[in-house]
Amino acid sequence: MRGADVPEFAMKPTVYVVDDDAGIRDALDEMLTSAGMGVVTCASSSDYFRVLKPNLPSCLILDVALPEGSGIDLQRQLSTGDHPPIIFLTGASDIPTAVRAIKAGAVDFLTKPCRKADLLAAIETAFAQDCQVRAERVERMRLQYRHSCLTPREREVLPLVVGGLLNKQAAAKLGISETTLQIHRSRVMRKMEAESLAQLVRMAGKLAVPLPRTKSH
Amino acid sequence: MTMREKIASIAHEVKQPLAAIVANADACLNWLGTDQPDLARARKAAKRIVREGYRASAVLSSIRALLESPVPAMSAHRIAGVEMDF
Numbered sequence: 001m002r003g004a005d006v007p008e009f010a011m012k013p014t015v016y017v018v019d020d021d022a023g024i025r026d027a028l029d030e031m032l033t034s035a036g037m038g039v040v041t042c043a044s045s046s047d048y049f050r051v052l053k054p055n056l057p058s059c060l061i062l063d064v065a066l067p068e069g070s071g072i073d074l075q076r077q078l079s080t081g082d083h084p085p086i087i088f089l090t091g092a093s094d095i096p097t098a099v100r101a102i103k104a105g106a107v108d109f110l111t112k113p114c115r116k117a118d119l120l121a122a123i124e125t126a127f128a129q130d131c132q133v134r135a136e137r138v139e140r141m142r143l144q145y146r147h148s149c150l151t152p153r154e155r156e157v158l159p160l161v162v163g164g165l166l167n168k169q170a171a172a173k174l175g176i177s178e179t180t181l182q183i184h185r186s187r188v189m190r191k192m193e194a195e196s197l198a199q200l201v202r203m204a205g206k207l208a209v210p211l212p213r214t215k216s217h
Numbered sequence: 218m219t220m221r222e223k224i225a226s227i228a229h230e231v232k233q234p235l236a237a238i239v240a241n242a243d244a245c246l247n248w249l250g251t252d253q254p255d256l257a258r259a260r261k262a263a264k265r266i267v268r269e270g271y272r273a274s275a276v277l278s279s280i281r282a283l284l285e286s287p288v289p290a291m292s293a294h295r296i297a298g299v300e301m302d303f
Contacts, residue, residue, distance in 0.1 A: 021233050023269055027240035030262050034247035065229075091232040092225060112236035116243040 012038035013127050014056055016084065018048050018074070019063040024112070028061065035120060045074045057134065059107070059126030061119075064090040064097060072097060075104055082137070085126035089114065143207050146192050154191070157184040161197070162204040163211040173212075227280045234273035241265040 015037050017028045025041040032039045038056075042048040044067055048060075060083070062071040075086055088101050088109045098109040107129065108122035150158065153174075160170035171181040194200035204211075218226070245262035248255040 021237075023237040023265075023272060024233060024240075026265060027237035027244070027269070030244035030258075030265070031240040031247070034244040034258070034262075089236075091229040091236070112232045113239040114236070116240075 011056070012036070014038040014040060014054065014058040015123060016048060016051070016053075016058060016060045017041045018043075018045065018060065018066065018071070019089070020044060020065075020067050021063070024063070031116065032123075037123070044068055045077070048074070057127045057130045058084040059123055059130060060084045060086045061123075062086055062088050064088055064101075065092070072101060072104075075101065075106065079104065082133075085129045085133075087119075087122045087126055089119075140206060143192070143203055147207055147209075149191050150188060154184055154188045157181065158188050158192075158200075158204060159209050159211050161185055161188065162201045162209070165212070227276075230276045230280065231273055234269040234276065237269040238266050238273070241269065 015032050017025055017032075017039060019025050019028070019041070020043055022043070025043065029039045029041050040051055042051055046068065060078075062074060064071045066074065071088060071090075078086075086101075086106045088098075088106050089112060090097075090109070091112045093109075093111040101109050107126045108118075110118055110122065147155070147158075156174060157170065160173060165173065167178050167181050167185070170185075171178045174181065176184075188194075189197075189200060192200060192203055194203060241262045245259050245266070248259035248262060
């Protein structure tokens with residue numbers, strides 16, 4: 001492991017390089033550093049799990065052939081949680097492996113030696129992808145927090161309103177008056193910080209709020 | 218190991234130092250290509266290019282040994298002792 005504890009990299013987008021070949025690690029470290037990026041190199045999958053990862057846009061450059069399990073195995077292991085976008089870099093290009101890697105969400109599958117422009121383009125795509133995923137994660141957390149501030153009744157009202165029921169129908173469903181429902185509804189809008197019903201519907205979609213069943217035609 | 222597997226293995230082993238050479242050369246150019254070139258780092262990258270060049274050469278030498286199958290040794294024998302099969 002190298003670079004993880006260097007504070008000057010703290011604010012730069014970070015590239016994690018996992019490759020068992022020391023020559024390749026050193027070279028990629030040098031090249032990416034000279035291109036202005038933060039670089040952390042790891043000799044194995046377990047090294048990668050051990051290294052500290054600051055909360056910054058990042059991507060992962062992964063060799064296919066690693067000593068303990070392949071890069072594809074590591075990709076599978078990572079797929080269960082939050083992880084940076086993956087770029088594969090391999091000495092032996094075989095099509096089935098490339099197809100599997102890309103289908104599992106890899107940004108690119110490059111062969112050694114690869115052109116600098118190709119690698120930098122893949123890294124740029126990966127950083128952009130990671131920024132978007134991070135922004136969505138923050139947005140989801142913000143919505144979950146707002147949703148957690150709703151009262152139990154307001155949480156019942158939300159799916160009925162976004163499910164397209166009229167106030168009258170929703171009120172009947174909960175056995176409350178239409179006026180009371182309207183009060184709950186406006187509180188839901190305010191607490192969720194939704195400026196329109198359309199916005200509230202989108203928020204409910206992001207929160208995966210289960211909607212009431214509507215009669216099929 | 219079949220010839221195809223041997224060639225794939227050679228290609229893989231040679232591509233590692235070649236990839237390192239290319240990346241180090243790119244780094245070297247980057248360090249030199251700014252308004253204030255970082256000569257120390259450029260030199261470091263250039264030294265690595267040399268090192269990786271020797272490594273590629275060493276890989277090829279070791280692979281020559283892998284490819285050269287032992288040449289059949291010839292020696293004199295009395296034909297009378299050999300069974301004929303026709």
